[in-house]
Amino acid sequence: MPILPGQATYRILDASINRATEGLRTLEEYARFAQDDAAASGCFKSLRHDLTTAVGDGLDRQRLIQSRDTPGDVGTEIRESTEYKRSSSQQVIAAAAARIAQSLRVIEEYGKTIDARFAAQIEQIRYRAYQACATLELAAFTNTRVTQLAEAKLYLLIDGGESETQFTASIEQLAKAGVDIFQLRDHSLDDRTLYERACVGAAAARKHGRLFIVNDRADIAAAADADGVHVGQEELPAAAARAIIGDRRLLGISTHSIQQAKEAVDDGADYIGCGPVFAGRTKQFDAYVGPAFLQQVTQSISIPAFAIGGIDQSNVSEIIAAGCDRIAVTGAIRDAEDPVHAAKKLKQSLRWEEPNR
Ligand SMILES: Cc1ncc(COP(=O)(O)OP(=O)(O)O)c(N)n1
Ligand SMILES: Cc1nc(C(=O)O)sc1CCOP(=O)(O)O
Ligand SMILES: [Mg+2]
Numbered sequence: 001m002p003i004l005p006g007q008a009t010y011r012i013l014d015a016s017i018n019r020a021t022e023g024l025r026t027l028e029e030y031a032r033f034a035q036d037d038a039a040a041s042g043c044f045k046s047l048r049h050d051l052t053t054a055v056g057d058g059l060d061r062q063r064l065i066q067s068r069d070t071p072g073d074v075g076t077e078i079r080e081s082t083e084y085k086r087s088s089s090q091q092v093i094a095a096a097a098a099r100i101a102q103s104l105r106v107i108e109e110y111g112k113t114i115d116a117r118f119a120a121q122i123e124q125i126r127y128r129a130y131q132a133c134a135t136l137e138l139a140a141f142t143n144t145r146v147t148q149l150a151e152a153k154l155y156l157l158i159d160g161g162e163s164e165t166q167f168t169a170s171i172e173q174l175a176k177a178g179v180d181i182f183q184l185r186d187h188s189l190d191d192r193t194l195y196e197r198a199c200v201g202a203a204a205a206r207k208h209g210r211l212f213i214v215n216d217r218a219d220i221a222a223a224a225d226a227d228g229v230h231v232g233q234e235e236l237p238a239a240a241a242r243a244i245i246g247d248r249r250l251l252g253i254s255t256h257s258i259q260q261a262k263e264a265v266d267d268g269a270d271y272i273g274c275g276p277v278f279a280g281r282t283k284q285f286d287a288y289v290g291p292a293f294l295q296q297v298t299q300s301i302s303i304p305a306f307a308i309g310g311i312d313q314s315n316v317s318e319i320i321a322a323g324c325d326r327i328a329v330t331g332a333i334r335d336a337e338d339p340v341h342a343a344k345k346l347k348q349s350l351r352w353e354e355p356n357r
Contacts, residue, residue, distance in 0.1 A: 010059075010067035012110050015075075016103040017055055017064070023100035024048040024129070027136055030093055035139060043132045050125055051104075058111065058118025093140050097133035104129060145227050145250050148211055149271055152180035153350040154343065155306050155328035157215070157282070159186040160197040167197055168204045174333065175208035177340045178347035183230055183252075183328070185215035198224035213252060218244035228252060230273065233260060238267035254308075256289060258296045265303055272301065273328055276309025277319065282330040285309070291322035298323035313342065316349045325350050 028044035031037045055061075104126040111119040156179045161167035171182055182205050184198055198214050202224055205212035213228045214221035218241040221229040228250030231241050241251055253264040254273045264272045274297050276285045288309065297305045304326055307319045312332035319327055327350065336342035 007063075007067050009110050009113060010063045011069065013059065013107055013114075014064045014068050015073075016106040016110075017051070019103040020051060020100055020107065021048055023096040023103065024051070026096040027093060027100070027133065030089065030140070031136060034089060035136075037139070040132070040136055040139070043128075044136075047125060047129055047132065051122075054118060054121040054125065058115050058121065090137075090140050093137055097137055100129050100133060101126070143248055145211060145248065146270065148180070148209070149250060149304055152211065152304065153326050154179050154347050155181040155183065155308075155326070156333055156343070157183045157185040157328060157330040158334070160184065160189050160193060164196065164200050168200050170339075171201055171204040171210075171212075172208065173340055174343050175205060175210045177343035179210065179333075179343050181211040181213060181328075183213040183215050184226075185230075185330075191220070195220050195224055198226050202226040211250070213250065221245055221249065228270065230254070238264070238269060242268055255297075256293075258293070258300065261297055261301050261305070265301060269303060271304040271306065272297075273308045274305050274324075275307060275328075277307050278310030278315060280310030280331050281335065283309075291318050291324075294319060294322035294324040313345055313349065316346060320349070 024044050024047050028041050031040035031044060104122060108119050108122040108126060111122055161170060182201060184201055198220050202212040211227040213230050214226045215230050216235055218229040218236055222245050229241055229245055230252035232254040238251060238253060250270040252271050252273060253269040255261040255264050261272055274294055276288050277290060278288060294307050306326045306328040307324045308328040311319060311327045311329050333339045333342050
């Protein structure tokens with residue numbers, strides 16, 4: 001069928017309207033289901049709605065549909081190989097945002113040849129879409145785990161408990177008491193149980209806006225969708241752990257000297273454990289770094305550093321006096337008569353601020 005110039009215009013408009021609507025819907029779903037962001041989701045929905053209304057008011061819908069000729073569209077045969085590849089949700093968002101911007105501009109330009117008022121309405125929708133897309137893209141690129149880590153003060157190493165129910169209940173209670181990060185550290189569990197505890201623990205911590213890390217096992221951290229893994233000096237190297245957990249999960253590394261701390265930063269750690277500061281009941285060591293190591297760390301290391309080893313209410317002031325306000329503990333909470341009370345007290349101590357700061 002020969003294509004008349006007017007029909008060609010309608011054909012371009014029809015294809016671009018569909019493209020813009022699909023792109024808006026793609027971002028609406030991301031905002032709704034991945035970000036749980038009702039405001040952003042509503043914003044894309046109203047853009048979609050306003051586009052449909054402007055098209056309904058300004059264009060002849062029958063002509064739009066009559067102009068559609070998908071089998072005869074030479075463009076459906078031309079595909080860049082990149083159009084089939086999206087390795088992350090950020091790429092999906094960036095591609096949808098670009099599609100929206102381009103197709104709205106096409107609608108506006110060709111719309112000018114039909115109705116100037118219609119074109120002006122599309123221009124307004126295009127500006128609103130630019131803003132909404134930019135906001136969503138920024139939110140998608142922000143790693144909330146890194147933000148949560150930056151604010152974290154109290155880190156608890158916890159074993160898998162007697163049962164899944166008891167483990168989950170402990171995490172929920174202690175999260176409410178102020179524990180910011182949980183680490184599942186239990187060398188007695190078989191892999192299946194470790195994985196199952198990691199799954200329920202990560203979900204329980206997330207419910208309360210807390211982080212959940214798996215000790216030693218990058219594979220289990222990734223499989224259970226935990227927030228990260230913690231590795232020691234004799235365990236999986238940082239690069240190997242990172243390859244398993246990916247860029248958006250957290251990597252913690254144990255350090256026992258300032259040189260190890262600097263190496264951990266160079267190796268891409270998100271945070272370090274610094275110890276053992278004091279002797280404790282959980283793990284025995286031949287030597288202790290003491291608060292002096294913490295002083296070195298706070299002066300030269302920029303990523304979050306958690307003092308660890310024998311820290312409890314009786315000595316936490318020494319950690320703070322060394323300039324460190326982040327601690328990782330086991331016994332201080334596990335062995336307390338009232339673990340919830342112990343966690344609350346420790347958290348309060350970490351909020352302490354130097355009087356003349
Ligand atoms: C926060 C934090 N710091 C240090 C450690 C100790 O890790 P590692 O040296 O690998 O010893 P194990 O915990 O594996 O016995 C940690 N787990 N967490
Ligand atoms: C597992 C572990 N790693 C340490 C290190 O210095 O690397 S200290 C430590 C034990 C932490 O438990 P508690 O608070 O009961 O001493
Ligand atoms: Mg370890």
